Amino acid sequence: MQVYITEKPSVAKALADYFNKNGANFKKTPSSYLDSSQHGVITWAVGHLLYLNTPEQYNPELKSWNIATLPIVPTNFVFKKTVYANKKDRFKSIQQLIKDATTIIHVGDPDREGQYLVDELIEEANCTVKRMLLNALDDASIQSALETLQDNTAFKGLSKAAQLRSEIDWLLGMNLTRYFTLKARDGGYTTIMKVGRVKAPTLNLVAERYADYKNHVVTKYQVIRPLIVYEHGELELQPKPDTHFDLGMQADLKAKELTQQQVIIDTYEKKVISTPITELYSLDTLQIDCNKKLSISPKETLAIAQALYEKKLTSYPRSDCKYLPTSQFNAANGIIDSINQTKLLEIEIPHIIDTPLPYNDSKISAHHAIVPTGIIDAIDTLTDKEKAVYTLIIKKYASMFLPPYEYLEVSVDFHNQQNETFKATQKALVNYGYKRLYDPDMTDIKSPMLLDQNTIFIGEIGNTYTISQVNVVCRETKPPKLFTEGTLIKAMSSISTDNKELQTIIKEAKGIGTPATRATIIDELLAENLITHLEKSLIPTPSGLALLSVLPDRLKKADFTAQMEKRLTEIIAEPEKSRKLLEDTLTFIKIIMQDTSISMNNQDVLCPKCNTGYLHLKQFKKESKTYQYYRCNNDSCSMIFPAIKGNAHIVQCPSCHKGFMVSRMNKKTGDIFYACSNYSDTGCKKIMSEKEFLKY
Structure with a gap:
């Protein structure tokens, strides 16, 4: 019997539909799609069915936290796994099908985690295993994947790397959380000090931004803005460099000096700037927009996106990709017709012939962008929040079928007799384009976009103008903005390091965490009282700052993840090096625990009697x-x-x-x-x- 094992139910259904359109007769059962005439079955997982055992599952005595028992390490690095309680039936069903299989087709997501997720289910399989790499669920993509099946053994290293990633995170999380929590208790803290490869740098991002915000000293300064008169109005010039004058007479004196001076055009450039839609929503960019525009948290956004997916309104939500395969362009006009039927958009979206920029096969990862499916049967069942998120998704999708947003930009460089240089820029609207989706009445257009193209400054090199007046403008420095949940998601996905080699690696890994886990990390930091809300912003708590004060820099930065990713890439090619990576991780943990200077002292509440202790x-x-x-x-x-x-x-x-x-x-x-x-x-x-x- 040929058994297809997919990572999620939607993929299993897509395969069954494809096969049935091509002569098969797969019928849905409670646990699979079965075609008895062809001795074929398609079954599915629902994410990971197994988890790594907790310390107390190895030894009941480890349920009690004690520094003397640290570090906790499974014997010989043999990590045991247990089936999630709510997934036992699914696991049992898959295992029964594996026993009867003559060939297994591994249809996990085409990435490291997807490889391991199915591999850990088929460890006991005694038959041929083929790997199907499926990036999208349209018929063309399925046909191509079926025609290019590979031997699953070719992906052994990829699977081993994913396994190691989970084991490294276990060693770090289980040991360092216990260690720093116990140290914190000695210092009067009651918070569980959760420490992890992703949590630590995320907490550090919030703390560093808060420190910059709190320590910012407002500085008032002045700048000068010379004006020249032309046929249709005044053109404001900006000095190069744009000197910041201290409060006093300096700016006024400079303004007086420049008034009535002549300036000559050095360069004049007039061009139309076109800004088409080049990307669609990935999960993190959807979470950022929902937080900013709808005040919906990243965690709730993921839950809503999952609900929309389960109602077949949108594609798979846990995606880090912002593009679509070109094979899906054939379905675009049908999806547009469905969107127009919903009446959720204030303008009608036209059909299109040319392929928009977000269709890009070279940028497709394990998934594609989050887009509408064209199925709209469940529209009337949506809650207000679900409808708001769905509307954002269809607006983003529809926007790539509308004209680009275009404006005319004039850039001019000047100099005066003292060879001081100035620049000026004007903009005029050419085509509001896709922005009409978000602002049908064009009410968001602000100056200088209100300039009419016919009134824009026209000049030639060598033309001379007189500075008619110079305005002195008072300004002040602004502190950096505190993170919101949405902007923190963005910061996690674009986190950087000072090490150039590691920066390249962390960029390729798309930051710390995954689109599916970043919101959970933030939510857990909030629940553990390591960060908290200040209105809509996030700030560290005293407990969070205390923990950061004793964490090693390597763990607080993205460096640890980057170094791990570098080693995991090597493991893909040489799986036999996996033990050395675990040993090095354990050595890192032991070095931290050997630091006798680590201590935390809770100073939240000063003793009112002695005014010395806490x-x-x-x-x-x-x-x-x-x-x-x-x-x-x-x-x-x-x-x-x-x-x-x-x-x-x-x-x-x-x-x-x-x-x-x-x-x-x-x-x-x-x-x-x-x-x-x-x-x-x-x-x-x-x-x-x-x-x-x-x-x-």
Whole structure:
């Protein structure tokens, strides 16, 4: 029996539809598409069905976190795997089909992760395995992939590289998270200090941007803007270089000096700038736009895109590609007809003959851009947010069929008698083009785009003009913008390093994380209280800054990922080097743990008694019940304060105004009450009931 194993249900369906159009008779069953007459079956995974075991699955004693047990390493680097609880039926079904297979066709996504995802399911297969590299689901792409099947053993190195990537991330995450969390607890933190190859540099991006923002000193300055008069108005000149004058008389003196001087044209250029749509949506660019235009988080955007995909309205969402295969152009006009039927766009999209720029076979990766399918049956079932995201996707797709946005640009260079140089630029609208999709009434056109083409400056080299006046303009420096979730996604995908060789590698890897995981990374950093929201922006928390203060630079930057990617590329060609990479990762972990200078001290809450130490949350168990309190870390003070819902509850004695109310227990009744801490020093006998204490 010939068994096709795809990475996702949509690919399995596309194959079944293709085969049925070409004489087969595949019928849907709960677990596959079956054609008994041809002894063929198509089944599918739903992402990874297996996960790497947790430490406690190797040894139950490792459930408790203890520095003495670190580093945790599976014996001989043999990582065990377990089937996800909610995917056991799917795994069992695939394994049964594998047992009966004479030939397996591996149809995982044509990338490193897609190779490994199916390979780990067919490890026990005892038959011929062929590899089908499928980039798109149109008939032409499927036919081409079927005609170029390869032996799956040729991709052994690719699969091994993906396996190693997951094992390296396991070693780093499991060990360093435990290590730094335990170190943080010693310093009074209660946060889980999640450390990972992608999380650390993402947290660092937020922290560095926040530091630049917070440390920015506003500087006011002045610039000068000479004006010359021409037939249709005034042309503003900008000095080259554009000197920033300190506040005072310098700018005014320079303005006075230039007034009535003559300037001569050195160069004059007039051209039409055409800006066609060259790219469509990948997941990260969709997330960026949804966050900016719709205030929808990257995580929610992914969930909505997945819902649109499952309703067959759009293509697969977890894509890092912004292009389409040329073979899909034949379907374009049909999709445009469907879009026009939805009435979601304010203008009608015309048919087109020429292939737009986003159709580019050379730039297709494991997936293609996120685009509408042309199936619109489920339009009426969409929520408001789903409809808003879907509209963004169809606008982007439709925009490539409209004329480019075009404007006329005039660029002029001048000099005066002192050989000081100036430049000037004017722009005039030629064709609003695809921008009418986003702004049908052209209300977003702002000056200088309001210039009429007939009033634009016309000049020739050698022409002389007189500076009629010079404006002095006051300005001030602006701090860098804090990251939003959307702009952080963009920063993760374009992260850089100072090392030129590693920069090339990280650029080829398209940053840190993947389109499918970046939103999750941000969400987890928020959930772990390592970053937080400041209105719509993101800033680090004290816990996040404390963690960064002790992390090695190599892990905080993109360098570690770049170095790993470089080594993984070598593994693809030489899988036998895989153990050395794991050993080097373990050595890196051990070196971090041997650093005796690593310590963190929670300074969130200053002790109000000694004003020297800081309050740290402590807890103890008694008769299976956990009790919490805050204790000053200054040993000469050691003041203890009650913890209410995890926070220090500090109440100064309302009677003596010197002591603080601390918890006590009535030995006879077991009831909690609160008494002044100055009882022994001043004899203050103020007490409060728990109800009264909580009012303060």
